[in-house]
Structures are given as C-alpha cells and as structure tokens.
Amino acid sequence: MTDRYDPLDPEVLCDPYPVLAEQREREPVFWHEGMGSWALTRYADSMRVLRDHETFARDPRRSGGKVPEPSLSVQTLDPPQQNAVRSLFMTALRAQDLTPIEERARLLVHERLDQLAGAGTFDVVAEIAVPLSVAAVADLLGVEPPPHGEFAAVSDAIMRSMDGGLEPALVEPGRLARRQLSDLVDSWFTASARPGLLARVRQATADTSGARARLYVKNTARVMFQGGYSTMAAAVGNAVHTLLTHPGALERMRERTLLVTGVDELVRFDGPVQGTTRTAVRSCRIGGVDIRAGQKIVTLFAAANRDPAAFERADELVLDRTPNRHLGYGWGPHACIGTTVAQAGLRALVAALNDHPARLAAAGEGVRRRTATMRAFDTLPAALLP
Numbered sequence: 001m002t003d004r005y006d007p008l009d010p011e012v013l014c015d016p017y018p019v020l021a022e023q024r025e026r027e028p029v030f031w032h033e034g035m036g037s038w039a040l041t042r043y044a045d046s047m048r049v050l051r052d053h054e055t056f057a058r059d060p061r062r063s064g065g066k067v068p069e070p071s072l073s074v075q076t077l078d079p080p081q082q083n084a085v086r087s088l089f090m091t092a093l094r095a096q097d098l099t100p101i102e103e104r105a106r107l108l109v110h111e112r113l114d115q116l117a118g119a120g121t122f123d124v125v126a127e128i129a130v131p132l133s134v135a136a137v138a139d140l141l142g143v144e145p146p147p148h149g150e151f152a153a154v155s156d157a158i159m160r161s162m163d164g165g166l167e168p169a170l171v172e173p174g175r176l177a178r179r180q181l182s183d184l185v186d187s188w189f190t191a192s193a194r195p196g197l198l199a200r201v202r203q204a205t206a207d208t209s210g211a212r213a214r215l216y217v218k219n220t221a222r223v224m225f226q227g228g229y230s231t232m233a234a235a236v237g238n239a240v241h242t243l244l245t246h247p248g249a250l251e252r253m254r255e256r257t258l259l260v261t262g263v264d265e266l267v268r269f270d271g272p273v274q275g276t277t278r279t280a281v282r283s284c285r286i287g288g289v290d291i292r293a294g295q296k297i298v299t300l301f302a303a304a305n306r307d308p309a310a311f312e313r314a315d316e317l318v319l320d321r322t323p324n325r326h327l328g329y330g331w332g333p334h335a336c337i338g339t340t341v342a343q344a345g346l347r348a349l350v351a352a353l354n355d356h357p358a359r360l361a362a363a364g365e366g367v368r369r370r371t372a373t374m375r376a377f378d379t380l381p382a383a384l385l386p
C-alpha cells in the first residue's frame with residue numbers, strides 16, 4: 001500500500017508525468033490512501049474500467065450511496081437510466097452546426113489579441129481562456145453568456161470542491177457556488193428559448209416527458225455549462241503553455257490537417273481532466289490486484305495518456321498522431337459529450353494565434369492551480385510581440 005503520487009505536491013502540480021511513469025513501472029495498480037481509492041496508471045486498465053459500466057459504477061446509488069436531486073444528471077446516472085438523457089443531448093449536439101460557433105470563437109480570440117497587442121504582459125487565463133470558454137459554451141447552448149469574470153469565480157469554487165475528499169474546507173464554498181449556478185440555469189428554463197442546443201432539448205422534452213426527465217435535462221444543462229466551461233478553460237491554458245514551450249508547434253498547425261490532429265494531441269499531451277472515479281459493484285481483479293465490491297477506483301488519465309504500451313513516443317508532442325485514442329475526453333458511456341465543441345474551440349484558439357500578426361511569447365512562469373482533479377493554470381503570463 002503506497003501513496004507516492006501526491007497530486008497536490010508542488011512538483012507534481014508542475015509536472016505530474018515523471019512521478020506517474022515511475023508509479024506505472026513500479027506498481028501500476030496501487031491503493032491511494034489520500035483518495036481512499038485504487039488508482040490505475042495503465043491505459044488498458046483504465047480503458048477496461050471506463051467501458052465496463054456494469055462492474056464499475058459511476059452512480060453512487062449502485063453501491064449504497066446517495067445522490068442529491070440536483071446532482072442527478074447524465075454524469076451521475078449509469079446506463080440504462082442514463083440512456084435517454086444522454087442520447088437527447090448527443091442528438092441535439094449532432095444537429096447543431098458547429099462551424100459558426102468555431103468561427104465566432106476564432107473572431108473573439110482575434111479581437112482579444114488586438115486589444116492585448118502592445119499592452120505588455122497579460123494573463124492568458126483571464127484574458128483568453130476564460131472569455132473564450134464562457135462564450136463558446138453559451139453559444140452552443142444558446143444562452144446569454146454571464147459576465148465571464150463573475151462566472152469564473154463561481155466555477156472555480158465548484159472545481160475546487162471536487163477535491164473535497166482531500167480538502168474538506170472546500171466543500172461548503174462549492175455548495176454555495178452550485179446554488180448560484182442552479183439559479184442561473186433555472187433562469188434559462190423560465191425565459192423563452194433562443195435557438196441553440198438548449199432550445200432543442202427543451203422542445204424534445206416539453207410534451208412527452210415526465211418531471212423526472214425534465215429534472216435530468218436541467219441538471220445536465222448545468223453540467224454542460226459549468227463542466228464544459230471549466231474543462232475548456234483549463235484545456236486552453238494547458239494548450240497555450242504546451243505551444244509556448246514547444247517551439248515551432250504553433251506554426252506547424254497552420255496546416256489544416258495538423259490543426260485537426262494537433263488539438264487532440266494537445267489534450268493527450270497535457271489535458272485538463274486528471275482522472276475520474278468509479279466504484280466496483282462486485283469483486284474483481286485489475287492488473288493482478290484484488291478489488292473488493294464497494295471500493296473506489298480512480299483511472300488516472302494523465303498516466304494512461306502517457307503509457308508507452310499504448311502510445312509510441314508517449315512523452316513527445318506528436319502533432320500528426322493518428323490514431324490518437326487518448327482518454328483525455330474519457331471513454332465509454334460517460335465519455336465527454338462536448339468533445340466536438342472542445343475541439344472546435346481549440347482549433348479556433350490555435351487558428352487565431354496563427355492568423356494574428358503579433359506573435360505570442362511566454363512572459364514568465366505560470367502558476368498551476370492547486371487542484372487534483374483538474375489540471376489547470378491559475379495564471380499564465382504571456383506577451384504579444386510585434
């Protein structure tokens with residue numbers, strides 16, 4: 001029983017990959033005392049857990065736990081209960097034309113760069129990642145974007161509370177922030193619907209579905225907005241950092257095929273979501289280790305995505321990597337619903353950085369956010385050079 005991987009250790013926050021690689025070599029399936037969970041570092045083990053939803057539950061009620069009503073969403077329900085709400089959102093998303101959303105996101109970044117050029121050092125997170133992510137997710141859903149600074153504070157409190165198991169003091173601010181977010185989402189459901197994904201799912205559930213289905217839809221809309229925004233903002237910060245520390249990578253992504261494969265590689269290489277939790281509903285064995293029914297399992301995406309058994313040159317940024325079946329967007333019945341939107345947003349970011357006449361350059365060390373579940377920057381200083 002070891003606890004060598006401490007996600008909140010300053011060195012690990014800075015660069016988790018060497019510690020995770022060592023852990024994968026030494027003891028690929030290990031008990032993590034702090035997380036009260038088994039942790040998986042190998043790609044194949046994580047993939048198995050994510051796919052086998054019958055053995056590994058996301059829904060805490062399947063292992064005797066409770067889920068408060070506001071949390072019943074696509075994210076907490078498992079198949080078959082999850083199927084209707086998941087397919088409702090997936091169908092609405094497929095019907096949405098993402099091209100104009102990508103173009104508006106590109107223009108937004110371009111305009112921000114115009115304003116920031118010549119203004120000296122600025123923070124990539126506050127000035128680009130946050131406004132881009134709030135705007136793109138609001139655009140997708142078809143809702144008025146909330147003031148992005150204010151929304152970032154609410155979302156941060158929720159994001160930090162995901163580490164409540166490690167730091168109980170974060171739980172209460174997270175609860176209050178969730179309340180604020182619920183009020184915002186409620187207001188979208190009482191106002192008349194604007195065109196967008198939300199209007200589509202509201203329309204589809206208006207006449208035929210019961211109150212429970214409508215609750216799942218509202219809660220899922222909340223997850224899409226907050227979860228989508230926070231992971232997108234974190235991904236943008238990480239992507240910009242990777243591009244700034246890999247000379248020539250940004251310029252190579254001027255080529256369309258590399259833009260498309262490159263944004264996926266950026267998420268594999270240093271993605272925002274560090275892992276996810278499931279609970280074994282029956283005893284099983286993973287990698288020669290006995291797991292008892294009721295025990296938790298964390299699939300460490302950051303480790304799986306650098307597993308040399310699954311990826312050649314796993315520690316290198318390979319912009320034309322194909323196929324690239326990384327776990328940065330998860331896998332199986334809980335895989336990210338917003339993948340295509342996130343890809344569009346990241347392409348918009350990279351295209352705008354490449355189109356703009358000023359050149360983005362690092363302007364000091366960024367500060368990593370002290371969160372275990374989400375890998376993000378609190379601040380990332382940069383400057384635009386003529």
Ligand code: HEM
Nearest residue numbers: 074075228231232235273276328329330334336337338342
């Ligand atoms: C680069 C940005 C993003 C990354 C890396 C990402 C990553 C992920 C991952 C890893 C999961 C699965 C977690 C698990 O298995 O427990 C997930 C789920 C989810 N994501 Fe994303 N995401 C991103 C952006 C977005 C966006 C923009 C949206 C919405 C507009 C979104 C909506 C969702 C939803 C609704 C789920 C829950 C799906 C379910 O449990 O069935 N994500 N995301």
